[in-house]
Amino acid sequence: MALNFSHRPIFPAHLAEDNLVAPMRIANGYLVEGVSERNGDGFGRSWISSRDVEDRFDYGRDRCDRSGSQESVSNDVLDLLPSDPFGMDISTTFTAITGWLEDFQADYGGYGGNEVGTSDGSYQLFAGLNFIWNNALKYQSFSGNMGVDYRFDVAGGIGGCFGKMEVGDTSCRGGFGSDCNLDGILGLGNETPGVSGQQSEACPKGNGICSVGDSGAPHGALNFALGYLGLRDLLVVETVCRSLRSMVRGDPLLWRSVHIDQPLNEKITDEVLLQLTNRAQGSLQCLSLVECPRITDDGLKRVLDSNRRLTKLSVPGCTRLSIEGIVSCLKAFKSVGTLGVKHLRIGGLYGVTQKHFEDLKFLLGLNDNMQQNARKPHFYHRGNFYLSCDDDRSIDIEMCPRCQNLRLVYDCPAQGCQGKEHATQVCRACTLCIPRCVQCGRCINDSEYEETFCLELLCSDCLNQLPKCQERHDRKFGPSKPALLHEQSHSFSLHG
Amino acid sequence: MASSSTSVVVSNKEKENKNTKKVTLKSSDGESFEVDESVAMESQTIKHIIEDGCANNEIPLPNVTSGILSRVIEYCKKHKEAAGESEPSVTSYTSNSTTNPLTEWDTEFVKVDQNTLFDLILAANYLDIKGLLDLTCKTVADMMKGKTPQEIRETFHIKNDYTPEEEAEVRKENQWAFE
Numbered sequence: 001m002a003l004n005f006s007h008r009p010i011f012p013a014h015l016a017e018d019n020l021v022a023p024m025r026i027a028n029g030y031l032v033e034g035v036s037e038r039n040g041d042g043f044g045r046s047w048i049s050s051r052d053v054e055d056r057f058d059y060g061r062d063r064c065d066r067s068g069s070q071e072s073v074s075n076d077v078l079d080l081l082p083s084d085p086f087g088m089d090i091s092t093t094f095t096a097i098t099g100w101l102e103d104f105q106a107d108y109g110g111y112g113g114n115e116v117g118t119s120d121g122s123y124q125l126f127a128g129l130n131f132i133w134n135n136a137l138k139y140q141s142f143s144g145n146m147g148v149d150y151r152f153d154v155a156g157g158i159g160g161c162f163g164k165m166e167v168g169d170t171s172c173r174g175g176f177g178s179d180c181n182l183d184g185i186l187g188l189g190n191e192t193p194g195v196s197g198q199q200s201e202a203c204p205k206g207n208g209i210c211s212v213g214d215s216g217a218p219h220g221a222l223n224f225a226l227g228y229l230g231l232r233d234l235l236v237v238e239t240v241c242r243s244l245r246s247m248v249r250g251d252p253l254l255w256r257s258v259h260i261d262q263p264l265n266e267k268i269t270d271e272v273l274l275q276l277t278n279r280a281q282g283s284l285q286c287l288s289l290v291e292c293p294r295i296t297d298d299g300l301k302r303v304l305d306s307n308r309r310l311t312k313l314s315v316p317g318c319t320r321l322s323i324e325g326i327v328s329c330l331k332a333f334k335s336v337g338t339l340g341v342k343h344l345r346i347g348g349l350y351g352v353t354q355k356h357f358e359d360l361k362f363l364l365g366l367n368d369n370m371q372q373n374a375r376k377p378h379f380y381h382r383g384n385f386y387l388s389c390d391d392d393r394s395i396d397i398e399m400c401p402r403c404q405n406l407r408l409v410y411d412c413p414a415q416g417c418q419g420k421e422h423a424t425q426v427c428r429a430c431t432l433c434i435p436r437c438v439q440c441g442r443c444i445n446d447s448e449y450e451e452t453f454c455l456e457l458l459c460s461d462c463l464n465q466l467p468k469c470q471e472r473h474d475r476k477f478g479p480s481k482p483a484l485l486h487e488q489s490h491s492f493s494l495h496g
Numbered sequence: 497m498a499s500s501s502t503s504v505v506v507s508n509k510e511k512e513n514k515n516t517k518k519v520t521l522k523s524s525d526g527e528s529f530e531v532d533e534s535v536a537m538e539s540q541t542i543k544h545i546i547e548d549g550c551a552n553n554e555i556p557l558p559n560v561t562s563g564i565l566s567r568v569i570e571y572c573k574k575h576k577e578a579a580g581e582s583e584p585s586v587t588s589y590t591s592n593s594t595t596n597p598l599t600e601w602d603t604e605f606v607k608v609d610q611n612t613l614f615d616l617i618l619a620a621n622y623l624d625i626k627g628l629l630d631l632t633c634k635t636v637a638d639m640m641k642g643k644t645p646q647e648i649r650e651t652f653h654i655k656n657d658y659t660p661e662e663e664a665e666v667r668k669e670n671q672w673a674f675e
Contacts (some may be wrong), residue, residue, distance in 0.1 A: 216655025221614035221636070224621060224629065228637035235670045239645040242657050245666060266672055272672055 205311040224245050227254055231276075232264055255280035259288040268292055270299025277303045284310055288345075288389055291317035296323030304329050308338045314345035314387035316396070323349050323356050340365070344397045345407040347386045352397060357406050366393045377411035379441035380431060382456075402433040410434075414442040437462055519546065520554040521569070527562035528554060531569055538572035540624035559622045564615045567605075571628050572600060606635045610652070 001194065035442055044260035093281050119195075148433065218241060226247060234254070238245045260268050273295060277284050286305035289295055295318050304310060310333075315321055326346060333340045344364060346352070360366075378387055385406070387396035408432035412418075427434060427443050435444045437459035438452075448460035517533040521542070536555075537543040545555055557565060578598050606613060613632060620629035640648055649656055658666070 077508045105621060216653070216657070218652060219610075219614045221617035222652065224617050225633045225636035225640070228630075228633050229640060232673060233637075233641050235644055235673050236643065237648065238670060239653050239658075239663065239666045240648050240656070242662075244654070267675075269671055269672070 049266055061439045069211075099117045104108055116190065142323040217241075218244055218247075223251070226251070231260060232260070249279055252279065252281045252283050256283055257286040257288075258294055259286075259290075260283065261288075261290045265290055265292045266294075267437075269304045270296055270302070274302055277307060281308060281309055284311065286310070286312040286314075286389055288312070288314040289318055290314070290386060291348075293319050296320050297322055300325065301329055303334075304333065308336060309332065311339060312389045313341045314343070314386075314389050315349070316345050317348035319348075321346075321349060323352050327356055327359050327363070330360065334363055343388065343389060343394055345387055352406040354406070357397075357399075360395060366394045377413075378408075379413050380410040380436040380438070382438055384441075400430040400433055402429045405430065407432070410436060410441065412436075412443050417443060500532065521565060522554040522556045523560055523562035523565045524558050525562050528567075529562075529565060531573070532576075535569065535572045535576045538576060538625055538627075540626075542623065557623070560619045561615070564612070564619050567608075567612075567616065567624065568619050568625070568628065571605060574598070575627055576603075584659075593636055600632050606632060 027371055040134035179386075181416065222244070229237065234248050238248045255276065258280075260273075268289075274287075277287065284303075287303065287307075287310060292315075295315070297320070300315070300321060311327075315326070323346070326344075327347070330341055330344075340363065343365060344360065375393060376391060378384075378391075387393060396408060398409050399405070400407050400409055409428055409430055412427035412434075413426070435449075435457055436442065437444055437449065438456035439458055442459055442461075443455055444459050448463075449457050450460075450463055498559065514603060518530050519533050519536045519542070520535065521531060523529070523531045533546065537546065542555060560568070560672065573669075607617075608616075617629065617632045617636065620632055639651055643651065656663070
């Protein structure tokens, strides 16, 4: 209760104007009233006494011995202070407070059980209070740092469930802090309000989960589940607790395959990439950077330099990477004599010449026959613009049958376009030669289509399947003359 | 006539006996479970023990309690049955998870309390049952996905043992991903 550790005087000189004194402080002052009456010095003395009490608490938790000594107070300031600054009826206030003190003395059980008196029994009151204060000190003194443990024990060993409990609350700030301690003192078996809230969250449905051996430490099985998380979630898990951070950072298996996609692709830089791939401790096998505009040739080279066991490299749509850089990286690999990269994805990189392509094929250990056989068709649609690492193909780009450029070439899912073998399919080309619907991947040659706000094309079927509002949206923001266009030559997004 | 029918019956019985070779698995708390060998071989660990000829009497599994072992056996039985019924090629390539009947059964299978789930992960790892390990780990991973650190702590009853400075430092290091 009355554990106001503030250095601030309870009752400053110009008290009349000050209406901000906390009730507790007033109580403090009034509590010690008894002493002053006993000493017959008036209110001022009591104020100093209480401040003395406070100072004790501030400066040393173990100075319980000075409970009774009132003699060491100075008198100069006391005379300046009014005895009843607020015109409150001191005695009734005092009665209320003594009633309150009785309550917690009863709970306390330690006190001799004497009636905390009226203004007459003020000495007893003060003694009682001191007793309480001293015992509070006792709890406070070892709970300076151990209070957490103490309360945890008190609360039935549910240690792990409290999360961030601020035990530093022993420095009671005004009324609130003291309330906290009061509860701690009184309700030894109860949790403080802040804690109990967390407890109920932490132990739902009484599964008794909190009492697992290392209460509070993450279960070992979580380690296995980490491998099924994406990068973003892994980074979140790092901030949960120390052991999870060590698990995430210290397990090379988690970093054997690094896949950067939305939304981290736009944020990742060379430094971060190096830091993350270093966690593999040289055992990186598959690196997939999908549309990462901040990754440079240098950055990629540094990663590859320290991870010679890389076998799959996928960098589609990384606009700052050059084909020369890729080729030189792979050449460096070859020269070291490692297995080398066997699967390469560079769709979306521009300026790939025939020479580059030949070099790459050589570096990948590829001959022309291997590429053609038993290949899954690659259709064009959102989320599937690029060939995945899982596909068996060594390299994703190929020569477009129509324009002879080295780009991503797509197959056509349309019924009418199926040929006997993939290679002879008429409708196989890059998207510059054969525009495709972004939804279903069908060729849009002579049919109706519409260009969306994102400069993607939608065939009429997909257009009709759109919900009405979206269609209206597209029509609103699309080109001024929508639909009913039979020509091929229109601008569209470049993927390949 | 009668003799021929009995001979047919006998041969069927022989077939049956061949197919239902059993093994006994013993849990850490001493309970024994008799299962078909083919079901038990869903576990690569048990498969190796059997193939190495060490499975004479019972196969002791000191890391698995009876409660968990019974669930694992249930999983293996179910998946063995399902694998036997449908063609392997169908299930691997074109099976859609939403229409795969096993997906529903699997979803129900992992609706257990957290401790059981964790124990299943450890058992699946020890017994080397890939499908079960994938299923249970994915379930736990889904419980973590998209959550804030505090939510993860609450879900898994993890104590935050970071000092405020440490926590701020970790957050700062990963700031690039979340700004």
